[in-house]
Amino acid sequence: MNRAPSLTQLQSTVEPTAESPSSDASSGTASGASAAEARSLLATAWLRIRRSKIALLSLCIVVAIMLFAILGPILSAMSGNDPFTSNTSPDVLDDLQTPGLPLPGYMYPSAAHWLGVEPGLGRDLFSRLAYGGQVSLTIALLSTAVSVVLGTVIGAAAGYFGGKTDAIISRIMDLFLAFPHLLLVLSLTPILQSRLRNTALGQGSFLPMASLVIILGFFGWAYLARIVRGQVLSLREREFVEAARSFGASHLSVLFRQIIPNVMGVVLVYATMLIPTNISAEAALSFLGVGVKDPTPSWGQMLNAAQSGNWYLSDPWFLAVPGVMLIVTVLAFNLLGDAVRDALDPKASRH
Amino acid sequence: MIRFILRRTGSLILLLVAVSFITFTLFQLGPADPASAACGQECTPERIAEARVALGMDHPFFIQYFDYMRGLVSPRMIGAPGAESLCQWPCLGKSFQTNENVSDIIARSLPYTLSMAIGALVLWTITGVGLGLLAALRKGSATDKFIVAAASVGVSLPIPVTGLFLLLVFVNQLHLLPFTTNEINSPFGAQGPWAWVLNYFLPWVALAVLFSAAYIRVTRTNMIETFSEDFIRTARAKGLAPRTVTFKHGVRAGITPVVTMLGMDIGLLLGGAVLTEQIFSVPGLGFTAVRAAISGDLPVTMAITMLAAFFVIVANVVVDLAYAAIDPRVRLQ
Secondary structure, three states: OOHHHHHHHHHHHHHHHHHOOOHHHHHHHHHHHHHHHHHHHHHHHHHHHOOOHHHHHHHHHHHHHHHHHHOHHHHHHHOOOOOOOOOOOOOOEOOOOOOOOEOHHHHOOOOOOOOOEOOOOOOEHHHHHHHHHHHHHHHHHHHHHHHHHHHHHHHHHHHHHOHHHHHHHHHHHHHHHHOOHHHHHHHHHHHHHHHHOOOHHHOOOHHHHHHHHHHHHHHOOHHHHHHHHHHHHHHOOOHHHHHHHHOOOOHHHHHHHHHHHHOHHHHHHHHHHHHHHHHHHHHHHHHHOOOOOOOOOOHHHHHHHHHHHHHHHHOHHHHHHHHHHHHHHHHHHHHHHHHHHHHHOOOOOOO | OHHHHHHHHHHHHHHHHHHHHHHHHHHHHOOOOHHHHHHOOOOOHHHHHHHHHHOOOOOOHHHHHHHHHHHHHOOEEEOOOOOOEEEOOOOOOEOOOOOOEHHHHHHHHHHHHHHHHHHHHHHHHHHHHHHHHHHHHOOOOHHHHHHHHHHHHHHOOOHHHHHHHHHHHHHHHOOOOOOOOOOOOOOOOOOHHHHHHHHHHHHHHHHHHHHHHHHHHHHHHHHHHHHOOHHHHHHHHOOOOHHHHHHHHHHHHHOHHHHHHHHHHHHHHHOOOHHHHHHOOOOOHHHHHHHHHHHOOHHHHHHHHHHHHHHHHHHHHHHHHHHHHHOOHHHHO
């Protein structure tokens, strides 16, 4: 954090001179500058993370989980199964004592089914976990991206322009923070889905994913915006902003080239913390039956399947598979978030 | 102080009106057609038209909003001309599914939500503040490290997983506790307070695990900060007993952020613990809202969302006022 502002201060004294000859040249330096900025931020974070064993471990787990999700279809093909084919034959599922319960050979990990099969439909659990991870993480990452873009731009605009703009935006942020998120998201998701149904976004299994990304993204920006606004309030008084303005840079260009690059540290911290929140939110909504629905798998949907029909009571393994995966993922992201925060924003504390 | 209270109350009312307006807009303009949701199965175009009139949707949007708000303070007639029925104040409309007054549905669900909130609150405040304080007092020790690690794990436990796990172990396997029943919704009921505690114990634990983790962190950070301040050193130097220094001087000064958090969380929880109520089948506000959201029962979801937002906002203002009463510096800002 210490190094970042001085770097951009340097850039900002250089940039306006580059801006005058041609607009092409200036956009070239701007993208080059922001790349350097991003690298220095991540490099700073990496330097600190490397020193802590817990941070390193959580980073490794996060990377492993991402790889697991990305390679999901390949891994599941390697295991010789897919997440949608059901197998209810009596050699797989019990049909005497507890109809639908996998027989012992199929309930737990085996060579044919790496994590056993689902009760009821007999689908391969490993494939569902892998495909589900893809769905869960895609929703969490995309909705985080939506919130981060909205929060950064809106918060920076409020802090930079001040006055009436700030007053109005701040009131809107208060409103967004006052709404009980889960309840609102829960009740608006079916509504949004019925709206999206006839558009390009609303096709097939894409519909619940798109609506979750939109809703979680749209209701998650306010907290970040408030933090960014606070940072920008002090940033805008700094000399390099004045310098850029006096060279004739427009407000928009100052906002996007001088102000926002300087708050990227804080943005990165809150983005890392928003990801586990959104993973939990997806799990919660799908668990409640308004998010991802069967046959599309997601970790929340798998929890929902474990609860429906009380399968988790006769087959606790069916609850443990998505449950442990969720806990490990959220915990790893949370610990990584803590580490990134300690590295980039030592003053901020959670809550 | 009075001006401060007036100013906060003024902005409270503005915020409440804004929240009600936004919720109303989102729900009324949101769905493809509330009328077809209201008319249910076997819908003909004529019945949809009837439903539109019955819902007052033939009126301009602002009139609809105004009518809705008027219903909060005075009784009004709802329904198609000729088939109107009286809706007593506070009128929040009628359920599409059962045609029941939404206010009655809310009144029926509220005791369950209150039962959940009160016990969970007590449980997580005791464990959260207690463990946070213990960690702060033994900063750097193994106890501290263990508590901090436990808090990190606790905050990462999704409620569906903890809730189902608790049910599996304590109800299904060990038979230590009964499965939650709808018959008990207050400690003063026919079966007495002990049955109430047993009935809600697992939901309380599920909520407390998640919430106390945050309280541990905040309490620990604030107490460590407070214990390093000059007035604590002075109190120690005076020769006060360590216990007096810790509780009379330290906790008193360091606990205010926890009070703020507590106020906000009470507000949040009064709107219904959506997931926990769902897992333990407790028919509180959150449970009712989920059912209504899935079946497209708009008046019910809308009213509960509004109510929950009201609780959060009011809690916010109460916390601000309490803070101002405790700490005179706040008023000057």
